[in-house]
């Protein structure tokens with residue numbers, strides 16, 4: 001019987017990637033050692049925003065909750081979910097017939113069985129080749145126009161996924177420099193690149209579920225906001 005530290009769990013819909021718009025239950029686990037300066041789940045690791053108490057829940061409880069919502073799939077996210085052993089949770093979700101999606105930086109070996117893996121590599125720690133090879137899609141967060149060249153140099157020879165989403169870092173989602181750089185990149189390179197967005201935030205869809213945690217500012221920086 002395994003217990004996992006859970007920051008929040010809620011029923012919403014997937015706002016990103018190839019499964020955008022589909023009903024999904026999200027299990028956001030606690031903890032991430034990478035500390036990206038613009039992290040949009042800073043509450044899962046930032047010392048100023050760590051909640052007083054982090055619940056440790058048994059897989060059975062999470063699976064019971066997820067199946068009661070009848071989503072199309074479950075997304076295990078974080079923080080960095082791959083720092084935890086997800087073998088028991090993913091096995092039990094599969095036993096109830098729920099497909100399991102994972103959102104990861106790829107920097108840690110995966111423990112569990114996943115039907116869909118979204119790899120969002122981070123500069124702080126390189127993604128492992130075996131996780132890159134398993135990824136179903138990639139998502140690059142573009143904080144400055146130079147990020148496009150950086151990730152291209154890092155990952156060009158390993159672009160095995162059919163889709164690489166280019167997401168403006170959320171605090172720069174209206175920055176014309178970033179948006180133009182992404183647009184020009186896609187026009188120049190075509191596939192596998194596609195422009196991405198976090199559509200659920202425009203709808204404030206996650207906030208409709210009482211299970212969400214108190215939001216922390218982006219990267220724990222009140223200037224940037226959520």
Ligand code: SF4
Nearest residue numbers: 032034035036039079
């Ligand atoms: S963006 Fe992802 S990898 Fe970076 S600190 Fe946040 S949870 Fe960790």
